[in-house]
Amino acid sequence: MDEQIQQAFDLSGRVAVVTGAGGGIGRQAALTFAGAGATVVIADVLGDRLDETAAALKDTGATVSVVPTDMSRKAEVDALAEAALAHHGRLDVWANVAAILRHNLILDVPEDELDAIISVNLKGVFFGCQAAGRAMVAAGRGSIINIASQGMDHPSPLVGAYALTKAAVAMLTRTVAVELGPQGVRANAVAPGFIPTPMTAYRWNDAEGNVDPERQQAAFDLMSSLVPLRCVGEPLDIALAMLYLASDASKFMTGQVLRPNGGGSMP
Ligand SMILES: NC(=O)c1ccc[n+]([C@@H]2O[C@H](COP(=O)([O-])OP(=O)(O)OC[C@H]3O[C@@H](n4cnc5c(N)ncnc54)[C@H](O)[C@@H]3O)[C@@H](O)[C@H]2O)c1
Incomplete structure (x- = not known):
């Protein structure tokens, strides 16, 4: 492969945080970032699944730190960023992947369910952008990747609360891109189709x-x-889009939403 192309996607020497790393897409993102040379810091609220991801990473010889984190708790998210900096001395990539999905018609969504969805899917991503953004502004570089969903593009019954958080994540991503771009920090989103x-x-x-x-x-x-x-799709389809956004291959891109979705929506 041409050296310039290889270098563009190379994450050697970089440190990447992946939240929701016990899940399908988060686990694959951590493996893909590590496969591109990154040291990965993985976080999830489910300890067992996080340990499985850590084992899969260690099998590949990757350098990995495991930080159990509830993304809906700001103090834990701040501690995640601090752990990445304390263990590895830098923070180059932060992927907000953690989310929950619940099914209910709008008229039937209980208040506690709405609160839970907003707490993880929106406030968790917001806290992640804050914690990552602060560290990255201090360093003058970094890439934040937020996971939205094809569900943000068109209304579907039963997933209205989830979809609104994903639409909000896209707007949050654009605002972070505008505010932090001049300080060398990029923010983009990926809106997957069915995986x-x-x-x-x-x-x-x-x-x-x-x-x-x-x-x-x-x-x-x-x-x-x-x-x-x-x-x-498959998790790797999403992880490769995330690798593009994490790496210098996308150094001229910020505030965008990539849509690996089989063509399911084309807004
Ligand atoms: N799978 C799809 O078809 C699809 C489509 C569009 C978007 N997405 C998005 O992709 C991302 C990954 O989804 P997935 O399909 O891998 O789901 P998944 O359920 O396999 O993974 C999500 C992970 O987030 C973790 N999580 C939940 N609440 C958390 C919290 N409070 N703190 C920390 N971690 C928490 C879960 O434990 C889980 O391991 C999500 O943002 C999801 O909304 C998925």
Whole structure:
């Protein structure tokens, strides 16, 4: 491969924080950043799944720090940034991946569910941008990557509360880009289409959490039929878009929303 191209995507010597790293996309993002040479600091509220991600990273020889974090708690998010700086001396990339999905019609969303969705999906990303932004402004460089969703592009029943947080994340991303760009800090978002992960597995898991292959195939067929590319995505499709945004390959890009979604929305 041409050296200039390789260098553009190289994260060697960089430190990347990934939240929601116990999940499907966060785990793959951590593995992909590490595969590009980064030291990764992984965070999630679920300790078991975080440990599984850490084990997968260690198997590849990656340098990894594990920081259990509830993104809805500002003090824990600040502590995550402090841990990255304390352990590794720098903070180059911060990916806000953690989120929760709940299903209810707007008329039926209980207040505590609305609070929970906003706390993780919006306030958690906000706190992440603040903590990362402060460290990156001090260093005069850095890339923040927020995960939105195709759900921000068009209204769908049952996921209204989730979708509004994702639309807000896109606006937050643009504002961070405007405020921190002059200080060398970029902020972009990725809005994935349908990706099989623990978040979407309710479509095919039985009550015990085991995969029902027939329901899984039916879900894949349905979701594929809705997009021009006639397929579902995979976590690596999202992680590679994130690698682009994390690396110097995207050094002229800020305030944008990338949409790896099979063509499911084209606003
Ligand atoms: N899978 C899809 O089809 C899809 C589509 C569009 C957007 N997304 C977005 O992609 C991101 C990753 O989703 P995924 O599909 O990998 O889901 P996932 O459920 O597999 O992963 C999400 C992770 O976030 C963690 N998390 C939840 N609350 C947290 C908190 N308070 N603090 C820290 N961590 C917390 C969970 O424990 C989980 O490990 C999310 O932002 C999601 O909204 C997913």
